[in-house]
Amino acid sequence: MLTIGMGALLILIGYLLGLYFFDSAIVGLVIAILVWTVLSLVGYFQGDSILLSMSRAKKIKRDDHPRLYNVVEEMKIASGLEKMPNIYIIDDPALNAFATGRDPNRASVAITSGLLQKLNRDELQGVIAHEISHIKNRDVLLMAMCSILLGTIVILAWYGSRFLIFGSMTGSRRSSSSGGGGGAQLIILVVALVFMILAPIVAQLIYFAISRKREYLADASAALYTRYPEGLASALEKLGTSTGQLKSANKATAPMYIINPFRKKGMKASDLSSTHPPISERIRILRAMAGASFNDYDQAYRKAHRGEGVIPAASIAAETVPIATINLEGEAGEPNEIQRARETSDVMWRLSNYNTITCDCGAKLRVPPKFKEPIIKCPHCGRTHQV
């Protein structure tokens, strides 16, 4: 619904621009749609690689981080995704994760090293389930198209308003030649100008509303896949306490992250200009769920919002699904936070082609890729090692 609204906005802009500059609405429409198509095509084919290279993400294999790989595979199975998504780690202490890829068969999930070491297995599962939901619900494609739509509207409105102001100051050729229609021309000018100023703002608000809706939906799917809403709730709690902003994020990619990468401390509860719903509210809804199904999420959402639901009626099944009972902390030899931090930093060194040698004295030697000597001496105890 909202997407259609944004499309309509674009068409209206094109219409007005065409009417004013070319005396023909069709030309304006064609220009609007052309700009949109070109931007869409670039975004469609290059979007994920641009995003991943911009965020300096490093691709990992199974052996690099077996736990992360396994969790992603578990969620791939639970969601019924056909192909295993690529997994990336971003070397950044900020806590965040995102999914990308234009269709479910060539998708990627990325997680920051900060988040990876902060979360235990169940929480990691919740976060990955949320990201896989974005892939499965095709949110990546939807939000990419919407942001391109938004971008097109902003560009057209910007140029449109500049031309309008410039044209009216110099006394445009066209308005003098049309003679009698001067009054009508003036009305169109004023209407167009107001519209050019309002359109980008309205489009932006619509875009944010779509993004928030998809976040709720991804939370609901994550609860359904893991059968364990507490995992994601507890992960969001950890995410909520940190305020570090992700260095490599930008506005266009913001909706794909698990939490808003630009959020500042004490952001207002129901912020209209945010890509993500407030974390506290997402946690409250997840914890209020009686079961793990979409229906339970919708009920919990309705309770928090007095009335209106968030899940499309078509995907709500009548029955509820029981929540799995898993104990959250200290399970099955799971590494604690310090061990996770070591493990993660080992992975990051290895991904930058550093060779790690563990000395008998307990020291870890990181051998840079440029190191040429065949033998290295431990700076702590003096033992020598083969490189």
Add this chain to the structure above:
Amino acid sequence: MVAVYIIIGVVVVLLIIFLVLYNGLVRLRNQVKNSWAQIDVQLKRRYDLIPNLMETVKGYMKHERETLEAVTKARNLAQQVSSAGAGERAKAEGELSSALSRLLAVVERYPDLKANQNFLALQEELTSTENKISFSRQFYNDSVLRYNNQTQMVPSNIVAGMTGFKASEFFEVTVAAEREAPKVSFT
């Protein structure tokens, strides 16, 4: 003349509806088949992991012969009945799961083993495989539910009846202990 066009139009529309419903049923049935195959893959993975696990823990757990033997026996039995029906199979897999969880519970008494890197890696694999088994079963049951709903609800039940789509079986857990897959507390 108009009447003929209307009749042709109605027939075409009905045909299209029929095809759409039929294709939907085929898609769901394939999904059920695929997700069954996925359970199979994960169960096989578990068979493959167990000899490795035995090899690693054998040296440390000299006094737990019974527990170790129970796991090996359950594994061999499960592998034998793997071509049998869903009911028998679910039972054998349930036994295997509970034998494994008993073994992993005993591990707690062996701090040396808990520090063994090889064992830790195996344990991660085992935990994950248990999860994958239960997630693939979950997805299988969800797919069966969707498929069965389609074969029983109007109007697709008419198409299903005409073209021979039959309701599928759920993969039920038969052993109560298997509901708690070997989630072992090491604290």
